[in-house]
Amino acid sequence: MNPTTTQLLQQEVPLSWYLLLSAVLFALGVVFLIKRNLITVFMSIELMLNAVNLSFVTFAHQWHEVKGQIFVFFVMMVAAAEAAVGLAIIIAVFRARATLAVDRIDLMKL
Amino acid sequence: MHLILFIVFAGICLAGAINLLLQTHPINSALSLIVVMTSLAVLYLLLGAEFLAAAQVIVYGGAIMVLFTFVVMLLNAGREERTLGSRSARVVGFPAVAVILAVVATVILHAQGLGTADLSAGITSTEDLSSVLFTKLLLPFEVTSVLILIAILGAVALARHGHGDPEGKSERTGEQ
Numbered sequence: 351m352n353p354t355t356t357q358l359l360q361q362e363v364p365l366s367w368y369l370l371l372s373a374v375l376f377a378l379g380v381v382f383l384i385k386r387n388l389i390t391v392f393m394s395i396e397l398m399l400n401a402v403n404l405s406f407v408t409f410a411h412q413w414h415e416v417k418g419q420i421f422v423f424f425v426m427m428v429a430a431a432e433a434a435v436g437l438a439i440i441i442a443v444f445r446a447r448a449t450l451a452v453d454r455i456d457l458m459k460l
Numbered sequence: 461m462h463l464i465l466f467i468v469f470a471g472i473c474l475a476g477a478i479n480l481l482l483q484t485h486p487i488n489s490a491l492s493l494i495v496v497m498t499s500l501a502v503l504y505l506l507l508g509a510e511f512l513a514a515a516q517v518i519v520y521g522g523a524i525m526v527l528f529t530f531v532v533m534l535l536n537a538g539r540e541e542r543t544l545g546s547r548s549a550r551v552v553g554f555p556a557v558a559v560i561l562a563v564v565a566t567v568i569l570h571a572q573g574l575g576t577a578d579l580s581a582g583i584t585s586t587e588d589l590s591s592v593l594f595t596k597l598l599l600p601f602e603v604t605s606v607l608i609l610i611a612i613l614g615a616v617a618l619a620r621h622g623h624g625d626p627e628g629k630s631e632r633t634g635e636q
Binding site: 361362363364365366367368369370371373374375377378379380381382384385387389390392393394396397400403404407408410411412416417419420422423424426427428429430431432433434435437438439440441442444450 | 462463466470473474477478480481486489490493496497500503504506507508509511512515516519520523524527528531532534535537546549553554557558560561564565568569571574575576577578584588589592593597600604607608610611612614615616618619
């Protein structure tokens with residue numbers, strides 16, 4: 351094993367890279383909101399929640415603080431509740447309108 | 461080793477997220493979201509959050525994504541028409557996202573005092589996590605369980621067949 355490989359193996363990752371990854375994932379989630387399918391729009395919201403979770407875990411690691419990780423735990427619980435209710439709403443909307451395209455679901459009342 | 465693992469899984473994560481954007485069929489998007497979530501679980505492990513890595517795989521990769529794929533298949537969601545969004549999204553939205561991302565990236569890269577992600581400080585064990593969760597943060601935990609209960613009741617009430625329409629007249633029963 352040559353010295354550069356050993357150096358590469360032992361190199362540590364700056365925490366800012368994790369935060370950058372989190373920011374990029376969040377931006378991708380925002381860009382994604384232009385999708386035309388109700389379910390895919392909902393998935394992009396999950397992606398944004400995950401991006402924020404990653405930065406929570408990063409800061410928890412930075413400050414050696416357990417509470418940051420516990421906050422991620424709460425976010426996961428809320429996301430699970432949100433997914434259950436949101437998907438139930440999607441099913442109800444699909445029953446009423448027989449479409450999932452967000453362009454065609456633009457009225458509160460039938 | 462840490463660097464290599466980070467690069468590999470961050471790359472998989474970003475590739476999954478971009479694939480999510482490019483796919484037109486919702487089931488493909490759901491499967492690439494599972495890839496994103498699983499690689500995020502590995503990143504959590506690299507940051508020493510072992511419980512969260514397990515919870516990420518179980519709750520997100522397992523429960524939530526199964527729910528998503530189930531709904532996609534139940535509704536038989538077809539291919540969506542490809543679009544670049546509305547005009548306002550193109551003119552205002554994308555530049556705004558780019559600017560915000562640039563600002564955040566600049567702030568992050570100039571931040572002082574951010575350490576490195578080494579595991580010398582030790583992995584946060586489930587014991588550490590739960591001793592704080594069940595002593596100092598017991599009330600929020602219990603409130604979360606009430607929230608989950610309300611969400612279950614709401615989901616059942618919303619998805620019940622013939623909700624608010626006992627005769628089922630407005631139901632499109634022929635489509636099942």
